[in-house]
Amino acid sequence: MSLLLNCHEIGKSFASKHLFEGLTLGIEEGARLGIIGINGVGKSTLLKILGGSVQPDEGTVSRRKLLKTAYVEQDSRFDPQDTLEQVMMVQGKSLGLSETDLMVQAPMLLSKAGFERYDVKTGELSGGWRKRLAIAQAMLGEPDLIFLDEPTNHLDFEAVLWLEGILTQASFAWVMVSHDRFFLDRTVNTIAEVNKAFPGGIFLQKANYSSFQDLKADYLEGLSRQEEALSNKVRREVEWLRRGPKARTTKAKYRIDDAKRLISDLADLRQKLKSSESQISFGGTGRKTKRLVVIDGIEKSYDGRTIFRDVNLLLSPGMVLGVLGPNGCGKSTLLKALQKEISVDSGEVTHAPDLKIVYFDQNRRLLDPNETLKTALSEVGGDSVIYQDQSVHIVTWAKRFQFTNEQLTQKVGALSGGEQARVMISRLMQQKADVLILDEPTNDLDIQTLELLEQNLADFPGCIVIVSHDRYLMKRLTDLCIGFLGDGKTGLFADYEQWERELQGLKKPLKKSATKDKSKPKAPLKKKVKLSYMEQREYDQMEGLILDAEQNLEAATARVEDPELASNAHEMQKAYESLQTAQAEVDRLYARWTELEEKQQEA
Structure with missing residues (x-):
């Protein structure tokens, strides 16, 4: 296949932070490339360099002549007063499309994105529907190559499935930055991990995510063997140097220089094998009772709309319950009912005596944007935190979550989404719990932190109730899932895939609104109106x-x-x-x- 784009030995820095250097990457026709890496390594910057909106400090980027590209930002923004039709018209004209082509392409792409009305203003759209609009907009003009930065952000399960279909059947090549491992498994044919530990700052393999992990493990195992062999050789050379060679012969000088080079190589190799990762673990109360929460036939409605009905659950220690459903279906309402934060219309929620529930809020309302990071990290305040009945200095605690000493005076509002999520996790860890309720805990976390979070959640002795669009995490952790099926109906499922099959098998598709207002019954998108x-x-x-x-x-x-x-x-x-x-x-x-x-x- 012919090459669409090639970057050769590029490097980029911001202020004193060096992101990458000597990075080389080529993109061919038919590419399905997923870019991964820890937060702050430069993935989005690399994507912008490939897309042409950011220039590298060094190296070259070459593009095929007349290459047509499009870029889908992580956060899709539009003029709230513009209609879908106007957004597509303006974009089409900027691309030089003829009116005839635009009249054909715009309705087709909007329809393909799931929109049934084109006079809706973008200000009425939820984050997920704005993302759909951004992707439809990017496909105008039939680009050769599309760049997507975290495209599954804000998308619910149904929308993610739609995007999977778009990307797997696409006639264009695409490059995507994503932390959604299940999505990567289903869509990409090549993975590139950006990391200084790899030669050239990148590890590229033609594989989906799961196969890539196996190949990466083999590579790191080889590095470990190399480190062991080099360590033994350095040990012998250091012993030789310690004895102090007396002769100033050329051979002796050469061996001294060679020993110094080996020591430097060993230090470099050990640095590559080091991984900067958060240290996460949760503490349970050790409660022995088997009936933490009993949910008996509960029902809840708002303004005549049934959110859920006839829900029956028993939550016990060691159980991990997944809550599945599209945006706005009532998942958060169910979590509030489980905690007794809201009353139910019928049925009963019973808690064990002195039940301790710890809640992770997806909107991070528990964080004060005006607080410093130092204050936010500690539940008790001051220069220390209490973790597992032990006092830990705030600097040590901050390093555990990949924060530097210099960041402690920074305001929480200035932190990235991933950094704020780590602050929330650090606060959860300071509390002992019988039940952990996690509402979208994986938003903005890099894959390395996600995997560590999974490992420690699996070891948590209490009960976990989790809402997440991260299907990979849900598949690995959950023992049982409660899934929303529309019209207030719910069902119990063994895993995410079983719920997905149930949805696809329903005669009537699950309906959901494109608007942000979730407290009122939604008018259907389709109305009896004349043609636009x-x-x-x-x-x-x-x-x-x-x-x-x-x-x-x-x-x-x-x-x-x-x-x-x-x-x-x-x-x-x-x-x-x-x-x-x-x-x-x-x-x-x-x-x-x-x-x-x-x-x-x-x-």
Whole structure:
């Protein structure tokens, strides 16, 4: 495959922080590349360098002539007064699309993104729907290469599945920064980990995430063997130096220089094998009772909308319960009911006597943005924290969560999302609990911290109730899941995949609103309205578009049936792929024509 983009020995620094140097990476046609690494290593900066919005301090970035690229930011922002239609029109015109192309592409991409109305203002969209709009916008103009920075942020399970389908079937190449390991497993064909421990600052393997982990483990094991052998050699040379060679011969001087080089090499290798990671562990109370929380037939409604009904659960020590459902379905409401923070309409929630519940809030409302990091890290205040009945100095405690001494005076509001999540985890660790309730604890955490969090949650002796869009974590930790099925219905499932199959098997798809207001019943997106201006133009042109598409299909069919191709497997494969593409376009146009006709008849 031909090369779309190549960066050669690039480096980048910000102020005194050196991110990477000597990094070389090529991106070919059909690339499905996932970039991973710990927080602060420079993943997003690398993506911006590849996308062209940031220049490297050193090295070169070469792009194929006339390469068309698009970039999806981590946080998608639009003018709140603009409609979806206006967003697509403005973007299309900036790309130089003709009005005819724009009238075809914009409705098709918005429809593909799940929007049924194009007059909705972007200010009414939730974070997940803004992300869908950003991805639809990026696909305008049929780019050759799309860059995506944490594309699953703000997306619920249903939206993540939609994005998986988009990326796995994409005609364009793409490069993605992500901490979503399950998503990486399902979509990428190549993984690149940015880390100074690797030669050139990057470890690249053609593999999905799980296979990459095995290859990385093999590489690190090889480094460990190399370190052991080098250590033994250095030990012998140090002993030789200690004896003090008397001769000033060339051979002796050479051996002294060689010994110094070996010592330097060993120090460098040991530095590479070191990993900077948070040290996470949670303390239980040691309670022996088997009935921590009993939930008996509870139901809750708001403004006539049933959030959940007939929920029955028994929470016991050692149990990990996953809560599954799309954004706005009522997961957080169920967590509040479990804690008795809100009353239920019917049924009963019973706690064991003196039950200790520790809660991780996904919105981090428990953090004061005006506090210093030093104050936020300590539950008791001062220069120390109490952990497992022992006093730990605040500087030592901060280092445990990858914070430097200099950061202690920094305001919490200035910290990154990942850093704020680590502060929350540090506060949880200072509390003993019977039940840990974790509402999206993995947001903004890098993969290394996620894996450490998983390991320590697995060792927690109490009960864990967890809401997370991180399917990899849910699969590894949960014993049982309660999944929302729509219209207030819930069910118990063995794992995430079983719930996913149940959703896909329902005759009526799970509905959810594109707006941020979750406290009121949502009006359906689809309304009986006449065709918009763009849709009417699209409808008027549809017969001509279908006629052209059918002519292309006939030509593609004739090409496949050409007897001269029978002996040329390569050309036959290309002809067959063209036939499939032409057939898919005809099918799409007919489906769209039917959709527009039905909408026009409903008006």
